[in-house]
Each structure stands twice: as structure tokens, then as C-alpha cells.
Amino acid sequence: MSKELSTREANYSEWYNELVEKADLAQHSAVKGCMVIKPYGYAIWEKMQAALDKMFKDTGHVNAYFPLFVPKSLFEAEETNAEGFAKECAVVTHYRLKSDPNNPGKLIVDPEAKLTEELIVRPTSEAIIWNTYKGWIQSYRDLPILINQWANVVRWEMRTRLFLRTTEFLWQEGHTAHETKAEAITETEKMLDVYAKFAEEWMAMPVVKGFKTANERFAGADETYCIEALMQDGKALQAGTSHFLGQNFAKAFDVKFANKEGKQDYVWATSWGVSTRLMGALIMSHSDDKGLVLPPKLAPYQVVIVPIYKGEEQLAQISEVVLKMKAAMEAKGISVKYDDRDNQRPGWKFAEYELKGVPVRIAIGGRDLENGTVEVARRDTMEKETLQQADIENKVAHMLEQIQDNLYQKALAFREEKTTAVNTYEEFKTVIEGKTGFVLAHWDGTSETEKKIKEETKATIRCIPLNNKQEAGVCIYSGKPSAQRVIFAKAY
Amino acid sequence: MSKELSTREANYSEWYNELVEKADLAQHSAVKGCMVIKPYGYAIWEKMQAALDKMFKDTGHVNAYFPLFVPKSLFEAEETNAEGFAKECAVVTHYRLKSDPNNPGKLIVDPEAKLTEELIVRPTSEAIIWNTYKGWIQSYRDLPILINQWANVVRWEMRTRLFLRTTEFLWQEGHTAHETKAEAITETEKMLDVYAKFAEEWMAMPVVKGFKTANERFAGADETYCIEALMQDGKALQAGTSHFLGQNFAKAFDVKFANKEGKQDYVWATSWGVSTRLMGALIMSHSDDKGLVLPPKLAPYQVVIVPIYKGEEQLAQISEVVLKMKAAMEAKGISVKYDDRDNQRPGWKFAEYELKGVPVRIAIGGRDLENGTVEVARRDTMEKETLQQADIENKVAHMLEQIQDNLYQKALAFREEKTTAVNTYEEFKTVIEGKTGFVLAHWDGTSETEKKIKEETKATIRCIPLNNKQEAGVCIYSGKPSAQRVIFAKAY
Numbered sequence: 001m002s003k004e005l006s007t008r009e010a011n012y013s014e015w016y017n018e019l020v021e022k023a024d025l026a027q028h029s030a031v032k033g034c035m036v037i038k039p040y041g042y043a044i045w046e047k048m049q050a051a052l053d054k055m056f057k058d059t060g061h062v063n064a065y066f067p068l069f070v071p072k073s074l075f076e077a078e079e080t081n082a083e084g085f086a087k088e089c090a091v092v093t094h095y096r097l098k099s100d101p102n103n104p105g106k107l108i109v110d111p112e113a114k115l116t117e118e119l120i121v122r123p124t125s126e127a128i129i130w131n132t133y134k135g136w137i138q139s140y141r142d143l144p145i146l147i148n149q150w151a152n153v154v155r156w157e158m159r160t161r162l163f164l165r166t167t168e169f170l171w172q173e174g175h176t177a178h179e180t181k182a183e184a185i186t187e188t189e190k191m192l193d194v195y196a197k198f199a200e201e202w203m204a205m206p207v208v209k210g211f212k213t214a215n216e217r218f219a220g221a222d223e224t225y226c227i228e229a230l231m232q233d234g235k236a237l238q239a240g241t242s243h244f245l246g247q248n249f250a251k252a253f254d255v256k257f258a259n260k261e262g263k264q265d266y267v268w269a270t271s272w273g274v275s276t277r278l279m280g281a282l283i284m285s286h287s288d289d290k291g292l293v294l295p296p297k298l299a300p301y302q303v304v305i306v307p308i309y310k311g312e313e314q315l316a317q318i319s320e321v322v323l324k325m326k327a328a329m330e331a332k333g334i335s336v337k338y339d340d341r342d343n344q345r346p347g348w349k350f351a352e353y354e355l356k357g358v359p360v361r362i363a364i365g366g367r368d369l370e371n372g373t374v375e376v377a378r379r380d381t382m383e384k385e386t387l388q389q390a391d392i393e394n395k396v397a398h399m400l401e402q403i404q405d406n407l408y409q410k411a412l413a414f415r416e417e418k419t420t421a422v423n424t425y426e427e428f429k430t431v432i433e434g435k436t437g438f439v440l441a442h443w444d445g446t447s448e449t450e451k452k453i454k455e456e457t458k459a460t461i462r463c464i465p466l467n468n469k470q471e472a473g474v475c476i477y478s479g480k481p482s483a484q485r486v487i488f489a490k491a492y
Numbered sequence: 493m494s495k496e497l498s499t500r501e502a503n504y505s506e507w508y509n510e511l512v513e514k515a516d517l518a519q520h521s522a523v524k525g526c527m528v529i530k531p532y533g534y535a536i537w538e539k540m541q542a543a544l545d546k547m548f549k550d551t552g553h554v555n556a557y558f559p560l561f562v563p564k565s566l567f568e569a570e571e572t573n574a575e576g577f578a579k580e581c582a583v584v585t586h587y588r589l590k591s592d593p594n595n596p597g598k599l600i601v602d603p604e605a606k607l608t609e610e611l612i613v614r615p616t617s618e619a620i621i622w623n624t625y626k627g628w629i630q631s632y633r634d635l636p637i638l639i640n641q642w643a644n645v646v647r648w649e650m651r652t653r654l655f656l657r658t659t660e661f662l663w664q665e666g667h668t669a670h671e672t673k674a675e676a677i678t679e680t681e682k683m684l685d686v687y688a689k690f691a692e693e694w695m696a697m698p699v700v701k702g703f704k705t706a707n708e709r710f711a712g713a714d715e716t717y718c719i720e721a722l723m724q725d726g727k728a729l730q731a732g733t734s735h736f737l738g739q740n741f742a743k744a745f746d747v748k749f750a751n752k753e754g755k756q757d758y759v760w761a762t763s764w765g766v767s768t769r770l771m772g773a774l775i776m777s778h779s780d781d782k783g784l785v786l787p788p789k790l791a792p793y794q795v796v797i798v799p800i801y802k803g804e805e806q807l808a809q810i811s812e813v814v815l816k817m818k819a820a821m822e823a824k825g826i827s828v829k830y831d832d833r834d835n836q837r838p839g840w841k842f843a844e845y846e847l848k849g850v851p852v853r854i855a856i857g858g859r860d861l862e863n864g865t866v867e868v869a870r871r872d873t874m875e876k877e878t879l880q881q882a883d884i885e886n887k888v889a890h891m892l893e894q895i896q897d898n899l900y901q902k903a904l905a906f907r908e909e910k911t912t913a914v915n916t917y918e919e920f921k922t923v924i925e926g927k928t929g930f931v932l933a934h935w936d937g938t939s940e941t942e943k944k945i946k947e948e949t950k951a952t953i954r955c956i957p958l959n960n961k962q963e964a965g966v967c968i969y970s971g972k973p974s975a976q977r978v979i980f981a982k983a984y
Binding site for chain 2 (some may be wrong): 029031036068069070072075076088089091092094095106107121132135147168275486
């Protein structure tokens with residue numbers, strides 16, 4: 001397979017698809033809308049999981065596991081939530097296959113093994129979890145419950161894209177239970193902050209924290225907080241959500257507790273999640289026409305070393321030097337791959353690791369041996385320099401920090417450049433279609449206006465930023481008074 | 493809920509069920525046959541996962557993720573495998589719900605959203621994975637493929653028990669592809685060794701490595717290797733399996749490669765897995781009538797410290813000492829929980845941590861403050877001793893090693909005591925019913941004899957041990973000649 005990608009400018013969407021497949025991140029499977037996450041892609045996801053899991057535990061959460069299936073009667077208990085997901089549910093109706101009498105060696109669904117109650121493959125786990133929490137909570141002493149689950153979920157999507165929108169995806173979902181409204185809101189905001197910190201410090205992806213409008217809220221939530229990122233094609237991507245669920249699920253599942261005053265009250269809830277969609281966000285934030293660009297903190301290996309040699313003897317000399325450098329870097333916590341395969345040429349390897357986004361590439365040849373040098377190339381800037389081998393571990397460690405920071409700064413500058421305040425609907429439409437990006441505009445606060453703007457321009461309100469600047473103005477669409485600008489964009 | 497358990501002697505099965513629920517390991521869910529793994533149980537599973545995952549990576553494997561669903565046409569491609577799992581498959585037939593016109597607020601399956609091809613919820617992933625490998629393998633240069641997946645699987649079980657047999661369970665499944673038969677067999681054996689090492693060194697559970705008979709083989713395998721453990725009630729438990737799949741899946745999915753001689757050949761395969769069933773094995777290997785007993789290497793916290801105090805001031809004095817000890821132990825890699833809750837009495841806490849199997853409990857009261865001592869209790873032997881606080885971290889580290897070793901030695905001695913060689917069928921039946929345990933007996937090697945013994949006694953051949961001692965004898969059932977004894981037992 002050729003390593004050449006379509007360019008972002010020629011066809012952004014094809015560039016993305018080709019990159020995901022050629023960099024060995026994921027591919028389509030035989031199951032419509034479901035993907036295979038390939039080892040290199042999965043290794044990045046494992047890095048994400050490890051960082052997030054630690055942050056969840058550091059904020060007092062524990063992991064648990066709840067069933068894949070939700071009986072229909074539980075699924076429909078919280079009606080808003082059920083309605084929101086009903087149209088995209090995979091439903092298990094039978095529990096057995098049998099031999100096809102008309103087709104030897106083939107199987108058919110056994111009509112005698114029909115379930116009395118259908119099982120929904122979880123699109124999200126509030127229902128099964130709140131049905132379980134009911135048995136765990138009697139008094140305020142049983143609260144808070146701070147649980148996270150790493151799991152697969154299924155939402156039947158008609159139009160899918162690798163990582164960004166797939167029928168099955170991997171995610172984590174936090175589900176917490178609290179005594180008071182204030183405590184639940186604090187939790188919702190705390191986890192939003194965790195997500196924002198992860199996005200910015202690990203993924204090097206700047207995000208805006210905000211509220212969703214009622215239209216865009218999670219089905220069953222009183223308030224949905226989100227982090228929104230801007231991709232290189234000027235489209236927004238919702239990278240994580242944290243929901244204040246009020247007492248909606250407690251009421252649907254009758255989860256009451258005796259409070260400190262001895263009175264019965266319904267429990268307050270939150271839920272929050274991020275998914276393998278983050279892989280799509282990561283790819284689209286930093287990558288270029290040569291392939292993936294990974295922030296060092298999430299790279300499966302941060303450094304690759306490629307020997308350039310003639311003959312076994314020279315390779316042995318180079319390897320001796322390389323293995324020492326490798327050990328020195330590893331002792332500093334840097335992950336290093338030494339690619340001494342003899343069935344591929346250095347140029348092929350260079351292209352391969354550029355495609356795979358390895359942050360730093362070190363090449364070493366015969367002249368380097370003589371001079372005590374190596375050639376070091378940065379993936380983010382594509383700059384090369386010749387460095388002395390001595391103290392290479394500290395030079396590389398410093399370079400990795402610079403790359404991590406540079407990627408964030410570059411993405412931030414891009415977002416700032418692509419954020420435009422507009423004051424009229426004409427201006428709005430021009431920017432949404434032309435310049436694209438985040439568009440800051442006054443809005444009258446009604447769902448009606450929001451829907452009309454969406455119908456006419458495909459732009460949606462991505463969020464109302466937290467601590468948003470209050471500023472009197474008029475709605476770009478209705479001309480009615482508005483107290484603040486909100487962020488519009490076309491979105492993934 | 494009372495912390496008292498049924499005793500193992502009075503009712504082993506109830507003892508197990510109560511222990512699993514009361515020690516907060518798992519519980520039944522609203523979905524028939526599916527469990528909720530509670531945070532404390534899940535924390536043990538996470539420890540198991542981390543140790544196994546490292547062992548897999550250290551032996552050259554990488555993780556990936558394949559779809560939850562298998563289209564029926566792929567599922568049935570390898571006929572032996574399909575037949576083996578057909579009777580226990582959850583089947584997705586529809587992808588949408590809709591409002592029930594006769595029942596406002598309720599949902600029904602939308603008959604218009606019927607899938608043209610049913611999807612099987614994976615009971616194991618050979619089919620979907622080999623269908624994917626087909627696209628990855630052209631030549632010997634693409635081999636070996638050494639992939640593991642952590643996932644949930646579903647097998648529709650009629651009689652379920654928490655951890656031991658559940659409709660949905662969590663597991664890892666390795667799926668490897670090789671150039672030669674010999675290499676695949678080496679891989680199968682290597683992973684069996686990994687499992688045995690994990691069982692013995694982490695779980696402190698001795699196992700016998702062996703082959704399954706044809707009757708007990710994985711559907712689709714040419715050879716199934718297993719590790720078998722003996723539980724405290726004298727029943728065997730299959731704790732892990734590693735399958736040599738020959739070219740069966742390669743042929744079913746037409747996966748050929750150009751070998752080094754340039755000829756086309758089918759790829760050789762293995763698969764291997766362990767599951768949350770190991771949690772059941774762990775519980776039943778070491779626990780007693782007071783609750784769980786955990787080997788230190790898998791305990792979510794290895795040490796719990798309970799203060800015994802009167803008044804805030806004394807608690808503050810104790811806490812000062814405790815926090816220093818805790819830090820010293822943590823610096824040595826020991827995980828420590830300090831339980832200074834003021835709403836439970838020390839006696840309640842002692843019982844709680846005995847139930848939860850915490851390996852070492854440290855209590856510290858007013859007199860200890862004066863004397864510079866602590867009271868240290870071992871969960872495995874229930875022995876208590878008073879130790880000087882000085883150097884407590886090294887004393888506890890040493891004690892944890894002793895506990896890990898003692899649990900293994902105790903389980904090994906139990907197994908040896910419960911392993912009986914018999915020479916007649918009468919003797920066989922007496923031991924299987926009375927003493928129980930592993931029974932070593934001559935067998936004529938036929939499936940027919942094996943099935944008859946199973947029908948008459950419920951005992952099955954657990955395995956033919958690897959490197960089994962060859963010894964001439966006669967089959968206990970048929971009287972035909974036999975070259976070796978095999979291990980029979982009743983089993984989970």
C-alpha cells in the first residue's frame with residue numbers, strides 16, 4: 001500500500017480516512033458501522049485510558065462493571081433518556097441458533113428461543129446502573145457513590161466514520177450519586193475540568209468549556225457541560241460531556257435515601273464520558289499531509305532510531321552505540337523503538353514513522369560513528385539537526401517537552417485565528433461557509449431560532465462558554481435582545 | 493447486612509454465594525445470568541489484568557479491539573466452532589425501538605427495523621478476527637501476528653453462578669497467526685506457561701498443566717491445553733485454556749500466505765483465554781468461614797490500619813504516627829488503607845476487613861503510642877503479634893511475602909492430600925463421592941468410556957498432564973490396556 005495520502009486541502013475527508021487506515025490506527029470491519037482498532041491505534045487508546053483512569057482515581061472514583069444488556073422495561077423507565085436513544089438501539093430478541101434444515105452446515109435463529117423480554121445492547125448505562133444503585137442506597141451514609149466504567153456501547157448509526165461515529169465504540173462512563181444538588185453540580189464541573197485538563201495537557205488540544213443548549217443536551221440531563229475543540233478543517237468536535245442529571249434517574253428508578261435530617265429524598269446524579277472519538281479528535285488536531293502527528297505524552301513510542309549502514313559489521317558498530325543511547329533514554333522514562341530490520345531501506349522507514357507520527361526520529365550512520373553524532377528529526381516541525389551523542393537523553397527529553405508544548409500552541413493559535421465574532425446573519429453565513437471555525441454571535445436564547453439557523457446553515461450552537469462574558473446585543477437571526485455571544489460552528 | 497457467612501462445611505455453595513455478595517465482589521443484576529462486578533471485586537480484576545497484560549506484552553503480544561458482533565454468515569464459517577457455540581448465542585435481530593401505540597411512554601421493537609442478516613454477540617472472536625486477518629496476511633513477512641484483546645463475551649447459560657458461569661463475562665482472548673505448525677504449537681505452550689505462572693505466582697493457586705481429551709476440546713481446536721486447579725470442596729476448576737487451532741480457521745476464512753519458498757500455504761493459528769472466572773477460582777482457593785483471603789499480590793490494598801482511640805486528641809496523636817508508617821510502607825510499594833472513620837467501631841472494622849480478605853491488619857491504640865508498638869494481624873493464619881513501630885515497613889514487606897508463599901504452600905498441600913491414585917472402578921467411585929479431589933486412574937483412551945464414566949459418576953477427565961508419567965495398566969472402566977493415568981474429578 002502506498003504511503004501517500006490525499007492532501008487536507010484537496011479532500012480533508014479522504015485525507016482523514018486514508019490516514020486512519022494507512023497509519024494502522026483502525027479499519028472498517030465486516031460488521032456494518034463497527035471498526036477494528038488496530039494495534040498501533042489501540043496502543044494510543046491505552047495511553048489515553050491510563051492517563052484518564054489515573055485522573056479519575058486521583059479524584060476519588062473507583063471502577064466497576066455493569067451488564068452489556070438492559071432489559072427493555074428498565075430501558076424505558078426514564079422516558080426522556082429512552083426516547084433519545086430508542087431509534088438507535090441494537091436489540092437482542094433470541095438466545096439460540098440451530099441448524100438450518102434446508103441448508104446443511106448453515107445456522108438459523110431458533111424461533112423457539114425467543115426472549116420473553118427483549119434486551120437492549122447498552123447505548124449508555126444510566127438505566128442498568130440506577131436500577132442497581134437502588135439496592136445500594138438507603139441513607140446519606142451510602143453517598144456519594146463515585147463509580148466509573150470502561151466499556152463498549154452500541155448506537156446504531158446510519159452514517160459512520162472511523163473513530164468519529166461508529167456503531168460500537170469504546171468509552172468510559174462515570175455515574176455518581178449524591179446527597180445534594182450542589183454536590184452533584186460540583187462533581188459535574190470537576191469532571192469537566194478533568195476532561196479539559198486531559199485534552200489540553202495530554203492531547204495538546206485546546207478546548208472551550210461550556211454548557212449545551214437544551215436542544216443539544218443529553219437525553220435525561222438537566223444540564224450538559226461539554227468541551228469543544230476545533231479541527232483543522234474549521235469544524236467543531238465535541239470531545240467530552242459531563243451531565244448534571246438532577247433527580248431524573250432517581251425518580252425513574254425510585255432511588256431515595258434518608259438524609260441527615262432523617263427525611264426521605266431522591267438522590268442527585270451525574271454522568272460523564274469520553275470515547276474512542278477522542279482518537280479522531282487527536283488525529284485531526286495535529287496531523288499533516290505526511291501523516292499522523294502525535295503529542296509525545298500519547299505516543300506509543302516517542303523516539304524511533306533508524307540505523308543507516310553498509311554490511312553486518314557496520315550495523316554491529318552502530319547497534320552498540322544505539323543500545324547505549326536507548327538505555328539512557330529509557331532510564332529517563334522515554335519510550336524508544338530501535339528499528340534495525342534489514343528488509344526495509346532507511347527511506348522507507350522514515351516515511352513509515354512520519355506516517356505514524358513518531359515525535360522524534362534519530363538516524364545514525366557511518367559518519368555519525370566517526371563524529372560521535374546523530375541526526376535528530378522532529379515530526380511536528382520536520383526540522384532536522386545534527387547533535388552530539390553525549391547527553392542525548394536530556395536533549396531528547398527537552399525536545400519532547402518542546403514538541404508537546406508546540407503542538408498545543410499551534411492548535412491554540414489556529415483556533416484563535418479561526419474564531420470570529422459576527423454581528424449580522426449575513427456575516428454569520430459568510431464566515432460559516434468561507435472562513436469556517438468558531439463563530440461568536442448573539443442569540444436570543446430560543447430553541448426555535450437555534451433550529452432555524454441549523455436548518456439554514458448546518459451550524460449548531462456548540463456551547464455557551466462557562467463564565468461567558470456578558471455583553472448586550474441583538475440576536476443575529478431574530479433581532480431580539482441578547483445578553484451574551486454563544487459559539488456556533490459546523491460540527492462532527 | 494450481617495457479616496456472618498454460612499460455613500464451608502455446612503453448605504459450600506451458599507458459603508461461596510454469600511461471600512461473593514457480602515465481601516462486595518459481585519452481585520446478580522436485573523439481566524438474567526449477568527452480574528454486576530462491584531468496585532472491590534473489580535479492583536482485584538484490575539490487578540489480575542495488569543499482571544497478565546504485562547506478561548502478554550513481555551512475550552511480544554500487542555492489544556487490539558475487534559467488533560462485539562459477528563454476522564451470522566461469518567459465525568457459521570468454521571462449522572465445528574459454530575456448532576459448539578450455536579446453542580448459547582445472543583442474537584441481535586433489530587436495530588430500532590419505537591413508541592408503543594397501545595401503551596403511551598412504552599417502547600416496542602420496530603418491526604420495520606429488522607436486520608437483513610442477524611448479528612451474533614461474540615461468544616468468542618475467532619470468526620471475526622480470522623475474517624480480518626485475511627486482509628492482513630499475504631506473505632510470511634506478515635507473520636507472526638501476536639494479538640490479544642480484552643473484551644466482554646456472551647454465552648447464554650441456563651444455570652449461572654457469580655464469576656464461575658455467567659452469561660456475560662470479561663476476558664482476554666489471544667489470537668495468533670503463524671507460518672508453521674511447530675511455531676504455533678510453541679506459542680500455544682508458551683501461553684499455557686504464562687497462565688500457569690500467573691496462577692501460581694500471583695493467585696498462589698497451584699495448577700496442573702495438561703491436554704484436554706477430544707470430548708472436552710474447544711470447538712474448532714486440534715488440541716486444547718489447560719491449567720486445572722482444585723477448589724476447597726474437592727472439585728476441579730479449569731482456570732485457563734490455550735488452543736492449537738491448526739489450519740482450521742485459515743481454511744474456513746481462506747487465509748493463505750506465500751511462504752519462504754514462494755508457495756501458498758494456510759496459516760497456523762492459536763487462541764488462548766482466561767476470564768473473570770479466575771475471580772471464582774481465587775475466592776475458592778484460599779477463603780475461609782470468616783470471608784475472603786487474598787494473596788498480597790492481588791489485594792486492592794495489602795494493609796489496613798485501624799486506630800483504637802478515645803476522643804479527637806488521641807486520634808490526632810495516633811494519626812500522626814500512622815501517617816508516617818503509611819508513608820514508609822508506601823515508599824516500599826506496599827498499598828495501605830488508613831480507616832479512621834468515626835462512625836464505625838474497631839470491632840466492626842476488623843470483621844469488615846477479615847471479610848474482605850485484606851492480608852495484613854495493623855491496629856494501634858493508646859498503649860501502643862506509649863510503647864512505640866502496633867498490633868499486627870495476618871489474615872491467612874489469623875495470628876496476631878505486637879511489633880515495634882520502628883522499621884515496620886520492612887517487617888510488613890517480609891510478612892506479605894510470607895503470606896503469599898504460605899497461601900500457595902497450603903493450597904499445594906491440600907491438593908496433594910486430595911490427589912488419589914485408584915486402580916478399580918469401585919475405588920474410583922468411592923473416592924469421587926467421598927474424599928473427592930483429583931483422581932488418577934487408567935483410561936483406555938476412548939470417548940465412549942469417558943462418556944460412560946461421566947454419566948455414571950459426573951466425573952470428567954480434567955486433563956492428561958503434560959510430560960505425564962508413562963505406566964502400563966488397565967482402564968478402570970473397560971479393562972482395556974492403558975499407558976498412563978489421567979486426572980478425573982467433578983468440576984465447576
